[in-house]
Amino acid sequence: MGGFPFSAIVGQDEMKRALLIAAVDPRIGGVMIFGDRGTGKSTAARALAALLPPIAVVTGCRFGCAPEEAARSPDYDPAAKLSVVKAPVPFVDLPLGSTEDRVLGTLDLERALAHGEKRFEPGLLARAHRGFLYIDEINLLEDHVVDLLLDVAASGENLVERDGLSVRHPARFVLLGSGNPEEGELRPQLLDRFGLSVEVRTPDSIADRVEIMKRCAAQEQTPAAFAAEWADADGKILRRIARAKTALDKLAVPDALLADMATLCRAVGADGLRGELTLMRAARASAALDGAKAVARKHVAAVAPLALRHRLRRNVLDETGSTVRIERALAELFG
Numbered sequence: 001m002g003g004f005p006f007s008a009i010v011g012q013d014e015m016k017r018a019l020l021i022a023a024v025d026p027r028i029g030g031v032m033i034f035g036d037r038g039t040g041k042s043t044a045a046r047a048l049a050a051l052l053p054p055i056a057v058v059t060g061c062r063f064g065c066a067p068e069e070a071a072r073s074p075d076y077d078p079a080a081k082l083s084v085v086k087a088p089v090p091f092v093d094l095p096l097g098s099t100e101d102r103v104l105g106t107l108d109l110e111r112a113l114a115h116g117e118k119r120f121e122p123g124l125l126a127r128a129h130r131g132f133l134y135i136d137e138i139n140l141l142e143d144h145v146v147d148l149l150l151d152v153a154a155s156g157e158n159l160v161e162r163d164g165l166s167v168r169h170p171a172r173f174v175l176l177g178s179g180n181p182e183e184g185e186l187r188p189q190l191l192d193r194f195g196l197s198v199e200v201r202t203p204d205s206i207a208d209r210v211e212i213m214k215r216c217a218a219q220e221q222t223p224a225a226f227a228a229e230w231a232d233a234d235g236k237i238l239r240r241i242a243r244a245k246t247a248l249d250k251l252a253v254p255d256a257l258l259a260d261m262a263t264l265c266r267a268v269g270a271d272g273l274r275g276e277l278t279l280m281r282a283a284r285a286s287a288a289l290d291g292a293k294a295v296a297r298k299h300v301a302a303v304a305p306l307a308l309r310h311r312l313r314r315n316v317l318d319e320t321g322s323t324v325r326i327e328r329a330l331a332e333l334f335g
Contacts (some may be wrong), residue, residue: 003043003046003047003050004043004046004047004216004219004232004236005047005051005226005230005233005234006044006048006050006051006228006237007230007233007234007236007237008215008230008233009040009043009044009047010203010208010211010212010215010307011203011205011208012039012040012044012200014198014199014200014211014305014306015033015040015041015044015198015200016044017223017286017302017306018031018033018196018198019031019044019045019048019176019182020048020175020237020240020241020289021282021285021286021289021303021306022174022195022196022198023048023052023174023241023288023294024118024241024244024248024285024288025170025246025248025281025282025285026173026174027281028152028195028196028278028281028282028285029154029175029193029194029195029196029274029278030153030174030175030176030177030194030195030196031174031175031177031188031194031195031196031197031198032138032177032178032179032186032191032196032197032198032310033045033176033177033178033179033197033198034178034180034181034193034197034198034199034200035178035180035198035199035200035201036177036180036200036201036202037180039200039202040200040201040202041136041178041200042136042178045091045132045134046091046134046177047088048132049057049088049089049091049131049132050088050089050091051234051237051238052089052241053089053237053238053242054086054087054088054089055086055087055089055130056084056085056086056087057084057085057086057087058070058073058082058083058084059083059084059085060075060080060083061073061075061076062075062122062169063075063122063126063129063169064087064090064126064127064129064130064131065129065170066130067082067084068101069170070082072168072169073139073169073170074120074167074168074169084215089130089131089132090127090128090129090130090132090173091131091132091134092124092127092128092131092132092133092134092173093134093135093136094124094133094134094135094136094140094141094149095204096136096140096311097160098124098145100144100145100148101123102123102124103123103124103125103145103148104123104125104148104158104160105120105121105122105123105125105126105158105160105167106120106121106123106160106162108129111208120160120165120167122169123158124154124329125149125158125171125173126158126169126171128171128173129169129170129172129173129233130172130173131173131174131179132173132174132176132177133149133153133173133174133176134177135149135175135176135177135178136178136179137178137179137180137183138177138178138179138186139181139183139185139186140179140182140183140191143187143190146186146190147190149175149177150190150193150292152171153173153175153193154193156170156171156172157169157170158170158171167322170287175194177194191270191310192272192274192310192311193274194310195278195281195282195307196282196303196306196307197309197310198306199309199323219294221273222311240289241289243288243291244285244288244289244291245288246289247291248284248285248288251288251292251294251295252294253280253283253284253295253296254293254294257283257295257296257297257300258276258280259299260282260297260300260333260334261276261283262276263306263333264279264300264304264326264329264330264333265279265308265333267333268308268312268325268326268329269312269313270277270308270311270312270314270333271311271312272311274311275307275308275311278307278308279300279303279304279307279308282303282306282307283299283300283302283303286302286303287299293316297334300331301334304321304326304330305323305326305327308326309322309323309326310322312325312326
């Protein structure tokens with residue numbers, strides 16, 4: 001049975017918008033999705049990965065190498081003829097019980113014992129290269145593993161030095177985390193490393209709940225027909241992402257708008273400078289998705305809660321939610 005089409009997901013517009021922004025500009029740093037169970041978090045992430053066009057991969061490269069980066073792969077053989085195939089965009093689940101070796105990679109013990117040869121066995125990070133790495137209930141994952149993931153996600157490379165091996169390979173992926181805040185919160189310094197943060201809730205609308213049931217039933221009963229029904233809508237989203245990627249680097253952000261972003265971040269008390277940088281990148285990606293000729297204040301306002309809500313210091317004199325604080329600051333500063 002095929003996956004659920006991205007365009008068929010009912011509601012959850014903020015989550016879908018954040019995922020599209022991350023697909024357009026992976027430099028944003030991933031998406032953290034907090035919310036109730038059964039609200040389509042993993043469904044939306046998988047649907048987006050399945051929607052994207054296939055990527056070119058070097059045959060025989062265990063690290064998902066693009067042709068232009070083959071020479072940086074530990075598997076590179078300069079004498080071999082380069083062969084390229086098309087492959088789906090990777091979508092890798094990271095189980096909660098994963099060890100450091102499984103995540104980063106380790107010595108291939110079987111080959112070492114059988115042939116006396118030291119050979120690196122790639123981990124989950126190698127499998128996720130150029131795709132998505134998804135961690136459900138990330139707030140329950142061991143902190144040191146989350147630290148490793150965030151370091152690699154920021155650098156785009158995985159360096160493993162152990163058992164007499166020293167291996168470095170590209171590992172660029174969009175990190176997607178989801179969790180229920182009632183089961184434990186992420187440490188603030190880890191949460192801050194995610195580019196965007198989304199809050200999802202169980203739909204209140206009876207009409208939406210009924211539509212979700214109808215679509216899920218249709219997808220289970222006739223998956224091929226259901227996918228065909230939504231193929232045109234998914235195709236439009238795919239073309240929209242492609243156009244946005246092409247336009248992204250051509251969209252300049254005026255200095256006055258950069259000053260607005262800095263003013264907003266200072267007003268809400270966002271920690272560090274990651275808020276400004278993420279706000280700039282997310283506003284530009286959002287403008288590109290909209291087909292805009294320039295980044296405007298409305299694009300900043302649209303993505304400000306996504307980029308900043310998880311970076312605010314707790315204010316003992318103001319117990320309103322972070323989203324409300326951001327919206328209030330936007331209204332006070334810019335009307």
